[in-house]
Amino acid sequence: MSHGRSDPGSTCEPNLTPLLDVVLQLLMFFMMCVNFVSEQVNRDIALPKSASVKPMDRTDTDILFINFKPFKLSDFEGRLPADALARAQQNFREGDPCILVLGKEPMKLIELNTFLKTQYEDAEKTAKDGKVNTAIVIRAHKDSDYAQVFEVLHLCKVRGYTRLKLRAITKNTPGA
Amino acid sequence: MAARPKNDVAIEPTLPITPMLDMAFQLLAFFIFTYNPSDLEGQMDLSLPSEAVSQADKKENVDPMAQSNKTPLELPADLTIIIRTQRDGVNDGAISALTVEDRSGKETIPTPEVEEAARGVTLLDKLRDKLKKAHGTVENKESIKIQGDGKLKWDSIVKVMDVCRDAGFNNISFVPPPDFRLSNQ
Numbered sequence: 001m002s003h004g005r006s007d008p009g010s011t012c013e014p015n016l017t018p019l020l021d022v023v024l025q026l027l028m029f030f031m032m033c034v035n036f037v038s039e040q041v042n043r044d045i046a047l048p049k050s051a052s053v054k055p056m057d058r059t060d061t062d063i064l065f066i067n068f069k070p071f072k073l074s075d076f077e078g079r080l081p082a083d084a085l086a087r088a089q090q091n092f093r094e095g096d097p098c099i100l101v102l103g104k105e106p107m108k109l110i111e112l113n114t115f116l117k118t119q120y121e122d123a124e125k126t127a128k129d130g131k132v133n134t135a136i137v138i139r140a141h142k143d144s145d146y147a148q149v150f151e152v153l154h155l156c157k158v159r160g161y162t163r164l165k166l167r168a169i170t171k172n173t174p175g176a
Numbered sequence: 177m178a179a180r181p182k183n184d185v186a187i188e189p190t191l192p193i194t195p196m197l198d199m200a201f202q203l204l205a206f207f208i209f210t211y212n213p214s215d216l217e218g219q220m221d222l223s224l225p226s227e228a229v230s231q232a233d234k235k236e237n238v239d240p241m242a243q244s245n246k247t248p249l250e251l252p253a254d255l256t257i258i259i260r261t262q263r264d265g266v267n268d269g270a271i272s273a274l275t276v277e278d279r280s281g282k283e284t285i286p287t288p289e290v291e292e293a294a295r296g297v298t299l300l301d302k303l304r305d306k307l308k309k310a311h312g313t314v315e316n317k318e319s320i321k322i323q324g325d326g327k328l329k330w331d332s333i334v335k336v337m338d339v340c341r342d343a344g345f346n347n348i349s350f351v352p353p354p355d356f357r358l359s360n361q
Binding site for chain 1: 193194196197200201203204207208210211216217218219220221222269324325326327328329330331332333334335337338341342350352353355356358
């Protein structure tokens with residue numbers, strides 16, 4: 001560039017404005033695409049793939065997420081406080097069914113039962129017409145046993161929840 | 177702004193674009209590197225009958241003055257798919273046998289022949305054909321039941337659910353596994 005010269009007639013600056021425009025457009029695009037990881041959704045869970053799932057219903061506001069996967073200690077290292085990690089290590093063996101709900105330590109199926117009970121009673125108290133309209137979203141790892149997933153479904157039903165949703169990854173081509 | 181004296185040399189305001197561009201590129205690079213489009217999650221609705229449906233489970237509890245249920249009566253499913261698995265190290269939690277049970281009896285889906293398997297026909301494809309045929313004859317064209325072995329992988333169940341939906345059965349319900357008992361009992 002010709003900054004060193006004193007001759008005002010010969011300055012030759014590249015026109016940066018269109019470049020900047022494009023860069024800012026791109027920047028905007030990538031910023032929009034950043035998926036802010038929702039705290040309730042656990043990234044470690046590999047959901048099964050399904051061709052027949054529907055897009056998510058964003059209108060629901062009252063949702064309880066139940067994440068379900070075989071226990072693996074390495075998933076929790078560095079994420080749980082030391083005492084909670086020690087408890088988890090004591091209570092679970094590798095591969096045990098483990099339930100993760102936001103704000104709670106890893107739970108066993110029995111603990112889920114009492115958790116759902118208190119949740120339902122709380123929801124009943126706060127609901128306007130005494131009717132609980134909570135949707136339960138079950139995110140089960142694809143390697144979970146059917147018996148355990150069934151038990152989760154069963155517990156939800158016994159506790160009175162009627163709106164259950166199962167999560168899966170969208171697969172567009174059947175048989176792929 | 178105040179008017180300048182006429183003899184003042186006009187100063188061209190310069191916007192320092194270069195540092196701004198530098199930063200924009202930094203940010204751009206950051207977002208490009210962290211760009212990780214996750215697979216799209218979707219969901220399947222399961223609508224369970226509410227508890228009110230089974231209010232009168234005993235004869236003496238029946239209230240003759242009670243209003244009849246507003247919701248239309250749901251017919252029981254005609255078909256049940258029974259999925260077996262083996263934990264033998266070979267098909268660990270994958271589907272090993274499929275049986276379709278209807279009113280008249282059970283029919284096991286035959287495993288694909290060698291030449292069929294070579295063409296890429298799987299057990300699930302055979303199930304799909306069978307269900308599509310059955311869909312024309314059964315009374316209840318919406319509902320179907322699935323019973324899996326307790327040790328069956330959840331992934332396999334979802335695959336069978338896909339096949340059921342493909343064949344036209346949209347209302348899928350689950351039957352407890354044969355050896356099922358609650359873990360707190």
